[in-house]
Amino acid sequence: MSNQPREQWGSRVGFLFAAIGSAIGLGNIWRFPGEAYNNGGGAFLLPYLIALLTAGLPLLILEYTVGRRYRKSPPAAFRQLTKPAQAIGWWQVFICFVIASYYAVIVAWAVRYTFFSVDRAWGEDPAGFFAGDFLQSSDPGAGISSYVGGVFWPLLFVWAVVLVILGLGVRKGIEKANIFFIPLLVLFFVVLVVRAVTLDGAAKGLDALFTPDWGALTDGSVWVAAYGQIFFSLSIGFGIMVTYASYLRRKSDLTGSALVAGFANSSFEILAGIGVFATLGFMAQASGVGVNEVAESGVGLAFIAFPTVISQMPLGGLFGVLFFLSLAIAGLTSLVSIVEVVISSVRDRTGMRRGPAVAIVGGLVAVASLAVFPTNAGLNILDACDHFINQYGIVLAALAFLIVVGWVLRKLKPLQANADATSAVRLGLWWRICLGVVTPLVLAWMMVDSLRQEFSENYGGMPTSFLIWSGWGIAGGALILGVLVALIPWRNGPEPEDPVDEEVAEPAVESGKEER
Numbered sequence: 331m332s333n334q335p336r337e338q339w340g341s342r343v344g345f346l347f348a349a350i351g352s353a354i355g356l357g358n359i360w361r362f363p364g365e366a367y368n369n370g371g372g373a374f375l376l377p378y379l380i381a382l383l384t385a386g387l388p389l390l391i392l393e394y395t396v397g398r399r400y401r402k403s404p405p406a407a408f409r410q411l412t413k414p415a416q417a418i419g420w421w422q423v424f425i426c427f428v429i430a431s432y433y434a435v436i437v438a439w440a441v442r443y444t445f446f447s448v449d450r451a452w453g454e455d456p457a458g459f460f461a462g463d464f465l466q467s468s469d470p471g472a473g474i475s476s477y478v479g480g481v482f483w484p485l486l487f488v489w490a491v492v493l494v495i496l497g498l499g500v501r502k503g504i505e506k507a508n509i510f511f512i513p514l515l516v517l518f519f520v521v522l523v524v525r526a527v528t529l530d531g532a533a534k535g536l537d538a539l540f541t542p543d544w545g546a547l548t549d550g551s552v553w554v555a556a557y558g559q560i561f562f563s564l565s566i567g568f569g570i571m572v573t574y575a576s577y578l579r580r581k582s583d584l585t586g587s588a589l590v591a592g593f594a595n596s597s598f599e600i601l602a603g604i605g606v607f608a609t610l611g612f613m614a615q616a617s618g619v620g621v622n623e624v625a626e627s628g629v630g631l632a633f634i635a636f637p638t639v640i641s642q643m644p645l646g647g648l649f650g651v652l653f654f655l656s657l658a659i660a661g662l663t664s665l666v667s668i669v670e671v672v673i674s675s676v677r678d679r680t681g682m683r684r685g686p687a688v689a690i691v692g693g694l695v696a697v698a699s700l701a702v703f704p705t706n707a708g709l710n711i712l713d714a715c716d717h718f719i720n721q722y723g724i725v726l727a728a729l730a731f732l733i734v735v736g737w738v739l740r741k742l743k744p745l746q747a748n749a750d751a752t753s754a755v756r757l758g759l760w761w762r763i764c765l766g767v768v769t770p771l772v773l774a775w776m777m778v779d780s781l782r783q784e785f786s787e788n789y790g791g792m793p794t795s796f797l798i799w800s801g802w803g804i805a806g807g808a809l810i811l812g813v814l815v816a817l818i819p820w821r822n823g824p825e826p827e828d829p830v831d832e833e834v835a836e837p838a839v840e841s842g843k844e845e846r
């Protein structure tokens with residue numbers, strides 16, 4: 331273990347911007363609107379809010395507390411709770427590795443589409459252009475046979491930016507980048523939304539999004555969707571928040587920060603829902619169809635539906651540039667946070683300095699990403715990886731963590747005391763009930779629900795042979811690798827097991843300068 335002092339955020343605002351930058355990502359812009367629309371419209375806001383209060387915020391606070399308490403990234407922090415728990419940390423590290431490798435590609439597409447917007451390069455057929463001309467995508471199962479330069483170069487650019495930001499460190503890189511990008515993102519987005527709601531047909535779109543279908547509330551899958559959205563959207567279960575909180579000062583407020591980050595994220599999400607559905611309403615009106623016929627989410631929304639709208643609307647080019655830039659910025663700040671988990675974990679384990687760690691570890695993620703995704707099979711691999719690693723990686727790792735902390739070690743009480751000692755808002759029994767009972771039950775239920783679907787039909791109609799390696803293989807591989815790395819003995823790692831019970835309130839060693 332190195333004796334370099336741990337890096338620290340320059341200010342509370344810096345930490346908040348970074349946490350919000352991580353949370354606000356593609357999930358907010360293209361996932362939330364579709365989830366809300368498909369799961370009861372306006373009525374979805376109720377399970378969504380309940381999920382935020384009973385699982386999202388409590389878990390966010392727990393991750394902040396563990397990170398700040400142990401001042402380490404997930405493997406080393408969990409190891410201090412109990413040695414075997416470091417396997418969960420490494421599992422998360424491999425999950426982050428995989429997610430980073432494909433998430434970067436989407437950011438790269440957004441960068442490319444920012445330029446395509448200027449002259450509407452997709453022409454008359456945005457769908458054909460995206461999968462054909464641009465991605466040169468082939469059928470799943472066709473194997474990797476060609477390389478796509480048009481994706482490779484923007485991807486290389488994205489990785490260069492990410493690695494430079496990470497190379498500059500927590501304060502000069504991550505914090506500064508977020509303080510710059512997040513206000514810019516909000517500005518772009520507000521302009522976009524104002525434009526969208528003043529389009530013809532906007533009201534039709536908003537009606538479609540917000541008209542409540544109260545009957546949906548009795549459908550279990552709507553609740554699963556709400557919890558799933560909250561987990562993904564707040565970036566919890568990835569190890570990101572543990573890592574970011576490990577750079578906090580010892581006395582920093584935790585619960586207040588979690589509330590700010592959580593509500594900022596949800597506000598942005600709802601804003602995005604309004605912008606997206608107002609735009610879809612315009613599109614439906616312009617083509618004389620119902621909003622249900624144009625409602626899309628994910629890749630199809632951003633790279634097919636939006637280009638279609640951009641071609642139809644007055645000043646569409648400008649709208650397109652703002653939209654794709656927003657997507658790229660939102661994605662970039664999330665990408666930075668997820669790669670930092672991998673880098674920080676390896677540093678905590680090996681004592682490597684930031685520079686070499688960014689070059690070697692960050693470089694490795696970049697190389698994997700550049701090797702696999704700018705190919706004819708890239709789109710399909712991305713789709714399968716994304717589905718499986720989220721359903722059977724993030725969700726399961728979060729469940730394992732809660733079972734270990736809440737049930738096996740029974741550490742929720744001392745962790746609560748640790749958070750309370752420095753926070754403006756005090757936690758109560760409700761916090762422990764949410765984490766000890768509600769969240770694990772919901773996560774387990776989500777698991778069963780998605781397994782049931784998995785076995786009833788192949789995800790995305792893809793061939794089983796393809797899903798075995800690109801889906802199950804990658805998700806299972808992350809777990810196996812996590813356990814294997816955890817088995818390597820630590821020679822001079824951090825002092826093992828350090829029961830949090832013994833030290834409730836931290837000695838106040840608050841001195842930014844000397845600790846830096």
Ligand code: PFF
Nearest residue numbers: 353355356357563565664668
């Ligand atoms: N909260 C992020 C989002 O909404 O997109 C989740 C995330 C995904 C964070 C991928 C980081 C990441 F690389």
